[in-house]
Amino acid sequence: MTAASSSLPHSAQTGPHEQLAALIARRAGNPFRKPVAPFSLEAFARFTTICDPARPLIVDSCCGIGESTLNLAERFADHFVLGVDQSSDRLSRAPALPSNALLLRADMADIWCLLRQHAWRPARQYLLYPNPWPKIGQLARRWPAHPVFPVVLALGGVIECRSNWRIYVEEFALAAQLIAGIDAPVDTFVPGEPMTPFERKYLASGHPLFRCVLPLAGRT
Numbered sequence: 001m002t003a004a005s006s007s008l009p010h011s012a013q014t015g016p017h018e019q020l021a022a023l024i025a026r027r028a029g030n031p032f033r034k035p036v037a038p039f040s041l042e043a044f045a046r047f048t049t050i051c052d053p054a055r056p057l058i059v060d061s062c063c064g065i066g067e068s069t070l071n072l073a074e075r076f077a078d079h080f081v082l083g084v085d086q087s088s089d090r091l092s093r094a095p096a097l098p099s100n101a102l103l104l105r106a107d108m109a110d111i112w113c114l115l116r117q118h119a120w121r122p123a124r125q126y127l128l129y130p131n132p133w134p135k136i137g138q139l140a141r142r143w144p145a146h147p148v149f150p151v152v153l154a155l156g157g158v159i160e161c162r163s164n165w166r167i168y169v170e171e172f173a174l175a176a177q178l179i180a181g182i183d184a185p186v187d188t189f190v191p192g193e194p195m196t197p198f199e200r201k202y203l204a205s206g207h208p209l210f211r212c213v214l215p216l217a218g219r220t
C-alpha cells in the first residue's frame with residue numbers, strides 16, 4: 001500500500017457503539033486496577049528522574065515514532081513533553097528530540113495509572129490517531145471504552161483526540177460526557193502541517209479528519 005492509498009476504517013457501526021453507555025455505567029465506581037508491567041514501571045522511573053515537575057507536562061499518548069512529541073516540544077518550549085508508545089520498532093525511528101521531551105516504551109494504560117498515582121497533572125494530553133479497532137466486537141479495545149479511560153479524564157488538562165474515523169472521536173466525546181460530564185463537539189478539520197505520520201498518510205489519501213478537544217478535564 002502506498003502512502004497515498006490508505007483505506008478508511010471499515011465498520012458495521014453507523015454511530016457510537018450501542019453498548020458503550022451500558023459498559024461505562026457497569027464500571028462506574030469500580031476503579032481500574034491492573035498490575036503495572038515491570039517495563040512500564042522502569043520507563044516511568046526514567047521519566048520521574050528526567051522531568052522537572054515545575055514545568056507543565058504534555059502527554060503524547062501512543063505517539064508512534066514521536067514526530068508529534070517533537071512538534072509539541074518545539075511549540076510548547078516551556079513545557080515538558082512525554083511521548084509514550086509500546087512499539088520499540090516505531091520508537092527506534094524517532095527523530096532527535098530537544099531536552100524538554102522524552103520518549104518511553106511502555107504500556108499507555110500503565111503510564112496513565114502511574115501518572116495519576118503520583119499526582120501528575122498534565123496541562124495537555126494528546127491521543128492522535130489511536131488504532132481504531134473498528135469492528136463491532138472490538139469496542140473494548142478502543143481507549144474511550146477501556147476501563148482506564150476514567151483515569152485519563154481524571155488526569156485532566158486539555159485533552160485532544162484525532163482520528164480519520166469519525167465514530168472513534170464521537171465515542172471519545174460520548175465517554176467524556178458520560179464519565180466526567182464534559183461536553184465537547186466533534187469537528188472536521190484540516191491541519192496546516194501534519195502533526196504525525198498517520199495524519200500525513202490520511203491527508204495524502206484524501207481522508208476527512210475529525211477531532212474533539214476536551215476543554216479542561218479532570219482536576220478531581
Ligand SMILES: C[S@@+](CC[C@H](N)C(=O)[O-])C[C@H]1O[C@@H](n2cnc3c(N)ncnc32)[C@H](O)[C@@H]1O
Nearest residue numbers: 062063064085086087107108128129196197198
Ligand atoms: C495508528 S498508530 C498512531 C501513531 C501516532 N500517534 C501517529 O499518529 O502517527 C497507533 C499507535 O498506538 C500504539 N499503541 C497501541 N496500543 C498501545 C498501548 N497499549 N500502549 C502504548 N502504545 C500503544 C501503537 O504502537 C502505535 O504506534
